[in-house]
Amino acid sequence: MSANPLAASYSPIPQFDLAAQFAVIGGEIRDAVERVLASQQFILGREGAALEEEVARFCGVAHGVGVGSGTDALVLALRSCGVGVGDEVILPPFTFVATGSAVSALGAKPVFADINPTSYNIDAAQLARRTTPRTRAIVVVHLYGLAADMDPIMAFARGRNLPVVEDAAQAIGAGYKGRRTGSLGDVACFSFYPTKNLGACGDAGMIVTNSAQRAERLRILRNHGQTEKYVSSEPGWNGRLDEMQAAILRVKLRHLAEWQRARQAHAAEYTRHFAQIPGIMPPLVPEGYEHVFHQYTVRVEERDKLQRLLSEKKIGSAVYYPVPLHLQPLYAALGYKEGDFPHAEHAAQEVLSLPMFPELRPAQLTRVAEAVTEFVRH
Numbered sequence: 001m002s003a004n005p006l007a008a009s010y011s012p013i014p015q016f017d018l019a020a021q022f023a024v025i026g027g028e029i030r031d032a033v034e035r036v037l038a039s040q041q042f043i044l045g046r047e048g049a050a051l052e053e054e055v056a057r058f059c060g061v062a063h064g065v066g067v068g069s070g071t072d073a074l075v076l077a078l079r080s081c082g083v084g085v086g087d088e089v090i091l092p093p094f095t096f097v098a099t100g101s102a103v104s105a106l107g108a109k110p111v112f113a114d115i116n117p118t119s120y121n122i123d124a125a126q127l128a129r130r131t132t133p134r135t136r137a138i139v140v141v142h143l144y145g146l147a148a149d150m151d152p153i154m155a156f157a158r159g160r161n162l163p164v165v166e167d168a169a170q171a172i173g174a175g176y177k178g179r180r181t182g183s184l185g186d187v188a189c190f191s192f193y194p195t196k197n198l199g200a201c202g203d204a205g206m207i208v209t210n211s212a213q214r215a216e217r218l219r220i221l222r223n224h225g226q227t228e229k230y231v232s233s234e235p236g237w238n239g240r241l242d243e244m245q246a247a248i249l250r251v252k253l254r255h256l257a258e259w260q261r262a263r264q265a266h267a268a269e270y271t272r273h274f275a276q277i278p279g280i281m282p283p284l285v286p287e288g289y290e291h292v293f294h295q296y297t298v299r300v301e302e303r304d305k306l307q308r309l310l311s312e313k314k315i316g317s318a319v320y321y322p323v324p325l326h327l328q329p330l331y332a333a334l335g336y337k338e339g340d341f342p343h344a345e346h347a348a349q350e351v352l353s354l355p356m357f358p359e360l361r362p363a364q365l366t367r368v369a370e371a372v373t374e375f376v377r378h
């Protein structure tokens with residue numbers, strides 16, 4: 001840290017900072033890596049099995065199946081729902097592209113349903129008009145660390161006998177009416193991409209479910225469809241989680257509650273700054289929800305201008321996501337056009353995620369909040 005307070009006030013503030021976390025827990029991580037090296041067991045060993053149990057328990061579900069990434073988790077979870085060529089899967093257009101490309105990877109067609117403009121999550125009221133006889137599953141995304149409104153979604157899905165997949169990549173630990181993400185649908189997918197609230201030192205992911213039968217099938221699917229060694233009953237591939245990542249994630253899982261509390265405290269402080277400022281919409285946390293603030297995302301009209309100003313002040317920020325899925329070149333052939341999902345499109349133009357990580361310091365937060373406030377006031 002600089003001895004000169006003026007210099008410190010102009011030092012860059014990143015949007016997220018993994019180095020700050022590693023500075024605190026580096027020793028524990030190194031011990032975990034050493035443990036795996038000493039064991040010389042790298043694939044499907046005790047670290048992975050222990051992590052599966054620990055994450056499942058954390059979510060309040062019976063089974064965890066470690067996989068190579070959040071994308072693997074989505075593809076395999078959808079497969080476990082029977083999604084295949086020619087099927088339709090309903091999902092929100094305002095998400096990371098992986099939610100859609102997992103559907104496409106199976107030869108199925110993504111069918112988008114607009115979001116609620118304040119939660120940024122799929123709007124249950126949109127589901128009926130997007131459902132056809134070919135609909136095979138619904139994917140909800142708990143964006144930014146806030147759970148989707150699951151009760152009406154599950155009621156709709158149960159009525160149509162459709163499985164619900166939670167894309168909880170950004171929302172491990174988020175609460176909804178006393179339950180945690182991962183326990184809210186039929187099967188749920190986590191990403192442990194390094195910048196996630198629980199992040200590995202590489203790619204990793206997990207699927208959780210209460211169904212023993214589904215978990216068993218997922219274990220087979222992630223390992224080349226092998227029901228016994230060198231005997232495969234269906235096509236699969238290598239979607240396994242490795243021991244090194246599992247051991248590292250077990251260390252980080254022990255710190256997760258404390259990190260989530262820090263994120264929530266930062267969010268409360270940001271919101272306190274923005275509460276009375278017309279022109280800034282802070283994230284809204286409905287009654288009965290626990291937001292884990294993977295992102296602290298505000299909405300402002302002149303978003304790009306604000307981002308430029310922050311950048312001039314050496315403050316990092318990010319737009320998640322500038323192009324909704326229905327307008328991605330990837331999905332041009334589906335024939336969607338601008339105006340089809342106005343809430344998603346509007347959000348894509350106005351959202352900005354501010355610096356958010358557990359180790360964010362009060363002085364840094366104040367500098368960010370003051371820069372945003374000053375911009376909106378002028």
Ligand SMILES: Cc1ncc(COP(=O)(O)O)c(C=O)c1O
Binds near residue numbers: 191193203205
């Ligand atoms: C909402 C969402 N879904 C899916 C993914 C894919 O996860 P991964 O990068 O681990 O494949 C991510 C993150 O990258 C995500 O944010």
